[in-house]
Each structure stands twice: as structure tokens, then as C-alpha cells.
Amino acid sequence: MYSPSSSTDRHQRKEEAARWVALTDARPLLPGEQKKLENWLQADTRNLGAYVQAKSLYHALDYRMAQNIVSIPAPGPSPEFARRGVLAAACAAGIVAFVMPRAVRDHFSLRHRGQQPPQRYEWHGNQITMDARSDAYLSSTHHHDAILMADGRIGLQIQKKRSVHVSIGTMWLGSQKADFDISVQGKDILVTLYSGALDWRNSNKSLKFTSPNILHFSQNSHDDPVLVSKLALPDDDAFVRKAWREGQIIMNNYTLAEAVTEFNRYSDVQCFIISPALAQRRLSGSFSLLKLHDFAQAASLLLNCKIKQERNRILFYS
Structure with a gap:
């Protein structure tokens, strides 16, 4: 309304x-x-x-x-x-045009369009990988670098002693040396810590996390962030999870629903699963995140299902 x-x-x-x-x-x-x-x-x-x-x-x-x-x-x-x-x-x-800069610089905001592979940048000796359709604001002081993140997914490889602070709403993360991904989807924040350590705090609590771990936080607009779960990250799973930085998806027994969600981040052509029973069918394989049609054809063969392509969507059905 x-x-x-x-x-x-x-x-x-x-x-x-x-x-x-x-x-x-x-x-x-x-x-x-x-x-x-x-x-x-x-x-x-x-x-x-x-x-x-x-x-x-x-x-x-x-x-x-x-x-x-x-x-x-x-x-x-x-x-x-x-x-x-x-x-x-x-x-x-309300007129907005999205243009990618040639390089990241202080006090600069990024927004990636769809149908783009993840982009990697150098920022004060650190590497930042920005996923499609992500919003962030970068700034610096004499003491640290800061990133304010609204949504999307960012990969950070912090290699210098100069600390980096990341804020998502009221949630704060800090590190001087770490390799991690942050994914924000609504109230859910997923942090995949591959190496190094992260400091975390809210208004009344602080913790230090060591690697390798998967950290799931939940944050409502008016509440402090809450740590929902902390799971150990196996070495082989780390390789799979970092594949997005190279524009790849490695599916190791993914459900069709999980695979479709990942591909839909990168294309204006969206996938829909019409037959509910197909959503939990599983498949494995490696694909470029931008080659949606190759994935759809392969999924059709692997799952013995049908696909129908319309103007801006691909339908999966039995």
C-alpha cells in the first residue's frame, strides 16, 4: 500500500x-x-x-x-x-546512473551492476573483491581504513598492519591481517573467515574470532547484531566458497535452489523453479557465474528435467 x-x-x-x-x-x-x-x-x-x-x-x-x-x-x-x-x-x-570508476579511492562508493563478474581492487595494500549488486562506502583516517557496507558481498584480504574496520548497520568488525568474505542479505550477515582473526563488537559486547570459521549474524534495524552460529570451515569447503572471487561457482552436491540463487545474483535473466520437487534435487559441477545458459542446459541433463526460456527468465519444471 x-x-x-x-x-x-x-x-x-x-x-x-x-x-x-x-x-x-x-x-x-x-x-x-x-x-x-x-x-x-x-x-x-x-x-x-x-x-x-x-x-x-x-x-x-x-x-x-x-x-x-x-x-x-x-x-x-x-x-x-x-x-x-x-x-x-x-x-x-530519482534519476540514477551507475558508472564504475577506474580505481578505488578514499571516500568513494561502489555499486556493481548485474551481468558483471566480481571485480578486484587494490586499496592501501589490501585487496577488495566486490560482487555484483553490492553497495559500500570506503574512507580513511590517519589511523585506519573504514568500509561501510549496505548489501551484497565483499571479499577482503587484509595484508598490512594498518587496521581495517567494516561496519554493517550497528555491527562492527576489525582486523589488521585476515582473509574473509562478508555477505549481507536482509537481516542476515554471513562472515566466512579463511585466515587471520577478526574483532567483533556491538554496543555492549565484544569478541575475537579466529580462523577458519563461518559466522552467521542476525541484525534487525533497531536491535544489536546477534551471533546465531559459529561453524568450523573445512579446508576443502574454503576453496569452494572462495571460487566466486574468480567468477566461478563450484557446486559440490548443491540443491537446484541453492544454485539458482547464486546465478540469479549475476544476471538480469532470472531462474525460477516451477516444480517444487525439483528445488531439493542435487547436482555438482563447476561453471562461470556469467554463463547462465550453460548451467541451465547442464542442469536439465543432470536432473532429467525440462527448461523453458522466456524473455527475461528461465523456468525449470518436471
């Missing part, structure tokens, strides 16, 4: 995000302003999402205007003011 108040909240959120992006474009933030921005981003994951979209639009304006538009100089606002004005108006109208 349409809610006028929720529509107003979204509009105000976009305007606030546009204001912050315009301010960071105009000049470096003062320490107090930087702290205020980070508090606003952490207060609500929707704030971070709005900021990511506004920042993406800013880069779209930067790159595309220079490449595609040739204009005759005319009296008017300075280029910086004009661009910030366009940015604020476009964000308020």
Missing part, C-alpha cells in the same frame, strides 16, 4: 545524500563533518544506499558529460556549482 510518509522519507533521504555528495565534491570535509556523515550513514542502511546512488550519479555526470557533450561557454554558474545543482535535482527526481 502506498504511504505518503514513506515517500516523503525517501525524498528527504535522497536530498540529504545529494547534499553530502555535493559538499564532498566542493571541498574536503572538516573532522566534525566527516564524523557527522559517517554517523548518518551508519544510522540507517537506507541512508548508505541513497548516498551510494548519489555518488554513482556524480561520477556519471563527471565521466559522461566530458565524453559525450560539447557545449559553447556561456555566462552562468561555475562548473562545480552547476554540477552539484544538477546532482541534487537528479537525485531528488
Whole structure:
């Protein structure tokens, strides 16, 4: 049901995000302003999402205007003011264009589009792998690097003594040397710790986790994060779980439902299981995450089922 108040909240959120992006474009933030921005981003994951979209639009304006538009100089606002004005108006109208940067830099947000393999970046001597359709905000201080994450999946290989802090809502993780993945889906946060150690804390508790382990947290919008489970990670399972960083999926006795969920992250063509009995049928194999049709054909043969391809979806049925 349409809610006028929720529509107003979204509009105000976009305007606030546009204001912050315009301010960071105009000049470096003062320490107090930087702290205020980070508090606003952490207060609500929707704030971070709005900021990511506004920042993406800013880069779209930067790159595309220079490449595609040739204009005759005319009296008017300075280029910086004009661009910030366009940015604020476009964000308020809900116009968003996603453009990937050439390299990660401080105070930069990332959002990957669909139909892209995971991308790997170097950031202050550490490696970051960003999955498709993921939102994050990267910043640095004199003492540490920080990542605010809204959704999606990120792989981190922290190799330097300079600490890295990762925040998801009110949840905080920190490390100086570790190799781990973070996957955020709604209220569920899955951390796969391959090597090294992680510090974790909420408002009233802190813990240190050592590798190799799989950590499952749950976090509602108004509650502290809760550790739901901690499971040992076998060596052979670690190899399988890290395959996504190379754009691969290694299915070791996966259910069809699990495989479909993974492939649907990477394609605008979505898979649907029409016959419920097929969802728990199991299969094994290795595929490129971008070769959905190869997977569908193989699954049809392995499970002895039928597939039907329509415009934007593939149907599995008995």
C-alpha cells in the first residue's frame, strides 16, 4: 500500500545524500563533518544506499558529460556549482546512473551492476573483491581504513598492519591481517573467515574470532547484531566458497535452489523453479557465474528435467 510518509522519507533521504555528495565534491570535509556523515550513514542502511546512488550519479555526470557533450561557454554558474545543482535535482527526481570508476579511492562508493563478474581492487595494500549488486562506502583516517557496507558481498584480504574496520548497520568488525568474505542479505550477515582473526563488537559486547570459521549474524534495524552460529570451515569447503572471487561457482552436491540463487545474483535473466520437487534435487559441477545458459542446459541433463526460456527468465519444471 502506498504511504505518503514513506515517500516523503525517501525524498528527504535522497536530498540529504545529494547534499553530502555535493559538499564532498566542493571541498574536503572538516573532522566534525566527516564524523557527522559517517554517523548518518551508519544510522540507517537506507541512508548508505541513497548516498551510494548519489555518488554513482556524480561520477556519471563527471565521466559522461566530458565524453559525450560539447557545449559553447556561456555566462552562468561555475562548473562545480552547476554540477552539484544538477546532482541534487537528479537525485531528488530519482534519476540514477551507475558508472564504475577506474580505481578505488578514499571516500568513494561502489555499486556493481548485474551481468558483471566480481571485480578486484587494490586499496592501501589490501585487496577488495566486490560482487555484483553490492553497495559500500570506503574512507580513511590517519589511523585506519573504514568500509561501510549496505548489501551484497565483499571479499577482503587484509595484508598490512594498518587496521581495517567494516561496519554493517550497528555491527562492527576489525582486523589488521585476515582473509574473509562478508555477505549481507536482509537481516542476515554471513562472515566466512579463511585466515587471520577478526574483532567483533556491538554496543555492549565484544569478541575475537579466529580462523577458519563461518559466522552467521542476525541484525534487525533497531536491535544489536546477534551471533546465531559459529561453524568450523573445512579446508576443502574454503576453496569452494572462495571460487566466486574468480567468477566461478563450484557446486559440490548443491540443491537446484541453492544454485539458482547464486546465478540469479549475476544476471538480469532470472531462474525460477516451477516444480517444487525439483528445488531439493542435487547436482555438482563447476561453471562461470556469467554463463547462465550453460548451467541451465547442464542442469536439465543432470536432473532429467525440462527448461523453458522466456524473455527475461528461465523456468525449470518436471
